Structures are given as structure tokens and as C-alpha cells.
Amino acid sequence: xxxxxxxxxxxxxxxxxxxxxxxxxxxxxxxxxxxxxxxxxxxxxxxxxxxxxxxxxxxxxxxxxxxxxxxxxxxxxxxxxxxxxxxxxxxxxxxxxxxxxxxxxxxxxxxxxxxxxxxxxxxxxxxxxxxxxxxxxxxxxxxxxxxxxxxxxxxxxxxxxxxxxxxxxxxxxxxxxxxxxxxxxxxxxxxxxxxxxxxxxxxxxxxxxxxxxxxxxxxxxxxxxxxxxxxxxxxxxxxxxxxxxxxxxxxxxxxxxxxxxxxxxxxxxxxxxxxxxxxxxxxxxxxxxxxxxxxxxxxxxxxxxxxxxxxxxxxxxxxxxxxxxxxxxxxxxxxxxxxxxxxxxxxxxxxxxxxxxxxxxxxxxxxxxxxxxxxxxxxxxxxxxxxxxxxxxxxxxxxxxxxxxxxxxxxxxxxxxxxxxxxxxxxxxxxxxxxxxxxxxxxxxxxxxxxxxxxxxxxxxxxx
Amino acid sequence: xxxxxxxxxxxxxxxxxxxxxxxxxxxxxxxxxxxxxxxxxxxxxxxxxxxxxxxxxxxxxxxxxxxxxxxxxxxxxxxxxxxxxxxxxxxxxxxxxxxxxxxxxxxxxxxxxxxxxxxxxxx
Numbered sequence: 001x002x003x004x005x006x007x008x009x010x011x012x013x014x015x016x017x018x019x020x021x022x023x024x025x026x027x028x029x030x031x032x033x034x035x036x037x038x039x040x041x042x043x044x045x046x047x048x049x050x051x052x053x054x055x056x057x058x059x060x061x062x063x064x065x066x067x068x069x070x071x072x073x074x075x076x077x078x079x080x081x082x083x084x085x086x087x088x089x090x091x092x093x094x095x096x097x098x099x100x101x102x103x104x105x106x107x108x109x110x111x112x113x114x115x116x117x118x119x120x121x122x123x124x125x126x127x128x129x130x131x132x133x134x135x136x137x138x139x140x141x142x143x144x145x146x147x148x149x150x151x152x153x154x155x156x157x158x159x160x161x162x163x164x165x166x167x168x169x170x171x172x173x174x175x176x177x178x179x180x181x182x183x184x185x186x187x188x189x190x191x192x193x194x195x196x197x198x199x200x201x202x203x204x205x206x207x208x209x210x211x212x213x214x215x216x217x218x219x220x221x222x223x224x225x226x227x228x229x230x231x232x233x234x235x236x237x238x239x240x241x242x243x244x245x246x247x248x249x250x251x252x253x254x255x256x257x258x259x260x261x262x263x264x265x266x267x268x269x270x271x272x273x274x275x276x277x278x279x280x281x282x283x284x285x286x287x288x289x290x291x292x293x294x295x296x297x298x299x300x301x302x303x304x305x306x307x308x309x310x311x312x313x314x315x316x317x318x319x320x321x322x323x324x325x326x327x328x329x330x331x332x333x334x335x336x337x338x339x340x341x342x343x344x345x346x347x348x349x350x351x352x353x354x355x356x357x358x359x360x361x362x363x364x365x366x367x368x369x370x371x372x373x374x375x376x377x378x379x380x381x382x383x384x385x386x387x388x389x390x391x392x393x394x395x396x397x398x399x400x401x402x403x404x405x406x407x408x409x410x411x412x413x414x415x416x417x418x419x420x421x422x423x424x425x426x427x428x429x430x431x432x433x434x435x436x437x438x439x440x441x442x443x444x445x446x447x448x449x450x451x452x453x454x455x456x457x458x459x460x461x462x463x464x
Numbered sequence: 465x466x467x468x469x470x471x472x473x474x475x476x477x478x479x480x481x482x483x484x485x486x487x488x489x490x491x492x493x494x495x496x497x498x499x500x501x502x503x504x505x506x507x508x509x510x511x512x513x514x515x516x517x518x519x520x521x522x523x524x525x526x527x528x529x530x531x532x533x534x535x536x537x538x539x540x541x542x543x544x545x546x547x548x549x550x551x552x553x554x555x556x557x558x559x560x561x562x563x564x565x566x567x568x569x570x571x572x573x574x575x576x577x578x579x580x581x582x583x584x585x586x587x
Contacts, residue, residue: 218504241504243469245580252577283499286553287469291580295587299474299484303511322587 010099011042012062013078013174014052015115015154016071017182020208021048024071026395026411027211031065032057034214050117051156051172053078059177066178068238070207073182076152076174088171089135100137103149103175108140111147113176118157119164129153133173150176181207188233194278195270197228197251198259201310205399205409206234209308212395212411213370215240219305220286224293224358227251229272231308236281240305244272245291247320252290294321294354302364302417311351313374313407319351352386356412360390363414368394373408385410390418465562465578467520468552471512473578475564475571478586482566485516488523489570490560495526498553505545508552509538517551526555 016024025047029039035057042053054062062075079095082088103110112133114126121129133153140149155168188203190196201209209231215221217239223231226244228251236242250256254271258264276282291297293311312319352373359369369391375384375398385396391412400406475483514534521527530547538544561570562578569586572579 218501218507220504220508247581249579253575287465287577289465289469289578289580291578292582295580295582296476297473297580299472299513301472301511303472322581323584 010059011078012054012057012059012177013076013154013172014054014072015074015076016050016052017073017180018050018159020071020204020397020399022397022399023205023208023212023409026397027069027071027208028052028065029395030212030214030411031068032061034068034216035061035064037061048159049156050159051154051170053081062177066180068211069180070182070184070204070211072180074152074179075177076154076172077177078172078174080173082171083169084167085129085132085171088173092136092173097137104136104138104140106139108149109143109147110138110140110149110151111142111144112151112153114153114155116155116157116168118159118161119155119168152176184237188237188279190230193230193233194274195228195254195266195272196230196259199310199312200228200259201230201234203230203234206230207237209370209409210234210238210240212409213306213308213368215306215308220303221306221308222304222362223309224291224307224355225309225311226272226288227310229275229288231310232272232285233275233279233281235306235308236276236284237279239284241284241286242276243286243288245289245293245297247290247292247322249290252288292322293358294350298362300361302367303362305364305367306370307355307359307363307367308370309355310372311355349386356386356388356391357418359412360388360414360418365414365417367414369410369412369414371410373410375406375408377404377406380406388412390414390416465557465573465576466553467517467524467555468508468512469578470520470557470562471517471552473562473580475562475566475569476580477564477567477569477582480564480566483564485513485519485565486562486571487565488520488557488560489563490524490557490573492557492559493524493526494556494558495550495554496556498549500546500549502542502545502549505549505552506539509534509548521551521555524555524557526551 014028025039032039037057040055042055045052059077066072066075079100080088080092082091112130114121114129130153152172152174154172154174156170156172157164158169184207185204188207190200190202193200213221213235215235215238219235219240221232221235221240221242223229223242223244226232226246229244232242232244246252252272254266254274256266258266272288273282273285276285352371355371356369363369373385382396385393385408387393392415394411394413395409397409398406399409470486470488473486475486477483515532518527518530518532521530528547528550530551531544535541535544556576557573558576559574561572563570
């Protein structure tokens with residue numbers, strides 16, 4: 001919109017949900033990148049605000065972004081902006097009438113909403129504000145039930161609920177374009193999913209992860225710690241073909257104890273494939289396998305468009321890999337097929353170095369790795385984030401879990417093909433040592449927890 | 465297990481040099497109808513080891529008329545893409561095993577799911 005002199009193209013306003021603040025900007029940037037567009041915010045951009053202005057995008061771009069975004073609630077074509085209603089009026093009167101005309105002609109129907117952020121207005125006050133817009137050249141008829149065009153007058157009263165100003169900080173007026181995908185949080189809730197586990201990823205975050213990874217239709221996506229397949233559900237929703245592996249035979253086969261409160265054992269239709277079937281994406285299911293993520297079972301080639309995963313932190317699921325006991329010898333006899341020959345503890349720093357190395361070798365160029373990194377907050381520093389010469393760090397978003405722990409959603413993009421020595425680089429990398437501290441994540445996690453009973457202690461000691 | 469996955473898996477038995485492709489010994493194979501997506505098939509073809517795919521389809525007796533070599537301009541050739549689609553995504557090994565071509569070690573497949581884990585003494 002023409003508030004910035006000389007700028008010919010339209011500006012769009014995004015109204016973002018006021019949660020998962022850290023995750024919003026990387027999500028919007030990734031969705032813009034899918035469209036080949038940069039993130040060009042308006043002047044006075046404040047990341048923490050629920051309102052962002054975007055320049056240099058088309059209405060088509062906005063529609064495609066809103067078909068994916070879980071962080072954005074609504075998007076508008078911005079017609080006017082001001083810090084006061086008088087400024088807004090000046091701004092609206094400067095908006096080119098030829099841009100307004102298609103939506104104002106006498107055969108059209110419309111409605112104006114009044115939305116206030118961080119304040120509640122009575123109905124009378126809303127009507128007063130709508131009436132004050134009578135200087136706009138609407139020629140159509142008001143239709144409150146099914147209007148062709150919806151407009152919003154938005155008043156932003158800041159982000160401090162304990163200090164609500166009398167007058168809004170910012171006022172916007174725009175034509176509604178589209179809503180985001182927040183409904184997915186409810187429709188794909190883990191509560192209603194056929195097959196879940198103790199650590200199944202909540203729906204909202206799983207879709208955000210798929211967006212951070214720039215997952216697209218016709219992609220092939222892999223999760224090396226697939227568990228119950230929550231991330232595959234999200235990726236297949238966006239049209240990607242999905243596969244996964246996990247070291248736990250029972251989880252992959254959908255057997256064993258249920259994670260639901262009122263259910264003891266898992267039923268016959270509880271497995272990853274059934275989850276995709278539940279949401280209508282079974283045709284995008286490729287395979288899952290029982291496999292050790294630290295072992296090279298995949299042919300050396302750039303196979304995957306994205307790798308999205310939530311590795312175990314060693315708290316509610318153990319970290320394991322196959323390997324021999326230092327002291328014991330393997331048991332005699334025939335192994336039952338479900339025998340999981342695990343014993344070596346898998347140090348967290350090794351998990352991430354293996355994961356980065358695996359990604360460098362098996363992602364397509366430009367493909368992304370998105371994974372959660374558990375962090376002991378008192379000791380966290382940015383230097384702890386594992387790096388790899390073939391992967392560029394794109395974003396690092398924190399989700400607090402407790403006063404002393406959090407997890408960080410790390411997004412990396414493959415920028416070059418690996419050479420011989422790249423997989424060993426981490427050994428000389430100073431970042432390798434600071435992250436060694438993460439091997440003690442389990443102890444640090446439990447050090448802040450009150451000892452509830454002897455049983456809990458025994459669980460911790462026995463590596464659960 | 466679908467043949468798309470088989471095409472990407474390799475044996476990792478300690479000490480072997482030629483673990484690809486794994487031989488398939490199937491006791492139960494199913495053919496399901498899966499929605500055809502020409503763009504996905506087109507994008508996967510360059511990532512495939514074509515001869516390993518043909519060999520695997522042969523092993524299962526489901527090759528039909530899949531050509532021994534890639535046809536040129538396959539992106540435009542819907543008939544060819546449909547044949548590839550069928551072999552990649554519609555043929556599934558439900559029971560059987562994958563066998564390391566060098567060591568003979570068998571990785572079981574049950575309920576369509578391969579188990580690639582090696583035992584303690586093999587790692």
C-alpha cells in the first residue's frame with residue numbers, strides 16, 4: 001500500500017498467533033523461500049508483535065503461505081496504517097482508488113470486522129469505529145452472513161496484558177485474504193490419533209517442523225527416529241512421500257504397552273501406516289524399518305529432500321545403539337526376531353554428529369535437516385549447536401520445558417556435497433568438546449527434579 | 465517393503481565391500497493400488513539404481529514389461545512412468561528376507577517391515 005512513497009506494489013499484513021514466538025519467523029521465511037521470495041518486512045518490524053507487514057510478495061504468494069502456516073492466523077491486503085485513527089484516515093485516503101474499486105462496486109457485498117488485540121471492546125464501541133470509516137467509498141451492500149469481501153479494522157494495544165494503553169499503538173485496515181492452518185492443531189491432535197507413544201510430537205509443532213524443513217509435494221522425507229510417526233503424518237499432509245526407521249522393534253510394529261491412560265496393550269490397528277490411513281495419506285507411505293540410525297544401511301547417494309526428526313533425549317525413551325558389551329558375551333541360542341540386540345549407550349553428542357553426517361551424505365543439495373536438540377539451560381551457549389561443513393545453520397528456536405531444561409528446534413540446509421574428511425571434522429572442532437556436556441543431559445535433567453520415590457531413582461539408574 | 469526402499473538399502477555387515485543390492489527372498493508379496501503421481505516418479509528416477517530395480521522386480525516375478533534400460537525423455541512418457549510407479553510403490557514384500565550378496569546374512573522382513581539390525585557380535 002502506498003504509505004511508503006514510491007513503492008508501487010501492495011503490502012500484506014499477517015496476523016500471527018501469539019504463541020511459539022521463536023518459531024514464527026523461521027516458519028514464514030521458509031514458506032516464502034518455497035515461493036522463491038525474500039522476507040522483506042515493513043519499516044518498524046517488531047518480531048514479537050502479532051502483526052507483520054510484508055513487502056514484495058503477491059496475493060498468490062500469500063495464499064500459498066497461508067495454506068501451510070500454523071503460526072499465522074490471518075492475512076490481509078493492507079490498505080491503510082496509522083498510529084491514530086486520524087493517521088489511518090490519511091493513509092486510507094492515499095490508497096489508490098483503482099486498487100479499491102474491484103471490491104467496492106455496487107453489485108458487491110461486504111462486511112467490516114473490528115478486531116482488537118490485547119483489549120476488549122463493547123459492541124457499541126465497535127459499531128462506532130465502523131461508522132467512522134464512512135469516508136471509504138463502499139458502494140456495495142453489507143452482508144454479515146456471506147459477504148463476497150471481508151475487511152478488518154485492527155487495533156493493536158501492545159503485548160503487555162498488565163498495562164493496556166487507552167489508545168492503540170497501531171491501527172491497520174485491510175482486505176481479508178486467507179486464514180492459516182491452525183485448525184490442524186485440533187484436527188490432527190494426538191489425542192484422537194490411532195497410534196501414539198510416550199513422546200509423540202504434538203500436532204502444531206509437527207506441522208511447524210515440516211514447514212521449517214520446506215517440505216513440498218512430491219518430496220521424499222525420512223525420519224531416522226520415527227517412533228509413532230507423528231512427523232511423517234505432518235509431512236504427508238503437505239504432500240510428501242514419507243519413510244522412517246527406529247531401533248525399537250515394538251514401536252515400529254505397533255506392539256507392546258499402550259501410552260493411553262485407560263488402555264493396557266496396543267490394538268491391532270495401531271501402527272504408523274494406520275496413522276497415515278486415518279488422515280487419508282496412506283498413498284504417501286513408503287516404508288518404516290527397524291534400524292539403528294548410527295549404522296550405514298542406506299546406499300551412499302542424495303536420496304532425501306528433507307530429514308525431520310526428534311532424537312531421543314535419554315529421559316522418557318532411552319538412547320541406544322547396537323554394539324557389544326565391553327564385558328559380556330552375546331547370549332547363546334537363536335534370537336527371537338523381536339530381540340533387540342542393544343546395549344551400548346548412545347552418547348547424545350554422538351547422536352547429533354551421526355545425524356549431521358548422515359544428513360550431509362543423504363540429503364539432496366538444498367535439502368533441510370530439522371531436529372530437536374535438548375539443552376540444559378544454565379550451561380547453554382550458541383557454540384554448543386553441532387555444526388558440519390556441508391550444512392548451513394538456518395534457525396535455532398527454543399521451547400522451554402522446565403526452569404533448567406529446554407529443547408531447541410535446529411534447522412540446517414545442505415550447501416555442499418561431502419568430501420572424504422568432512423565426517424571426521426567434528427573431532428577437531430572445538431564445538432565437539434562443549435557439546436560433550438550434553439552427554440550428562442540426563443543427570444542434569446534429573447538433578448532439578450525432586451526425588452519422588454525410590455522407584456523413580458531405579459528407573460533413572462537402569463537407563464530408562 | 466516396497467521396491468523403492470529396497471533400491472536404497474545396502475548391507476552393512478562388518479568387513480564386506482559389496483553389500484548392494486540386497487537379494488530379495490520373498491515368501492509373501494502383495495500388490496496394492498496406490499495413487500499414481502507422475503511428478504514423484506519422475507523425480508525419483510534419477511536417484512534410483514535402475515538395474516537393481518529391474519533385478520529386484522525380476523526376483524519377485526513382478527517385472528512385467530519394465531525395460532532393462534531407462535528410456536530417454538521419461539518425464540513426458542506417462543506409460544513408462546506408470547510402469548515404474550507400479551514397481552516402485554505398488555509391489556510390496558510382506559514376508560521374506562533381504563540377503564547380503566557377499567556374506568549371505570539375512571535381514572528378515574515381517575508384516576512388510578524389514579529388520580536391519582545386526583547382532584552384538586556382528587557389529
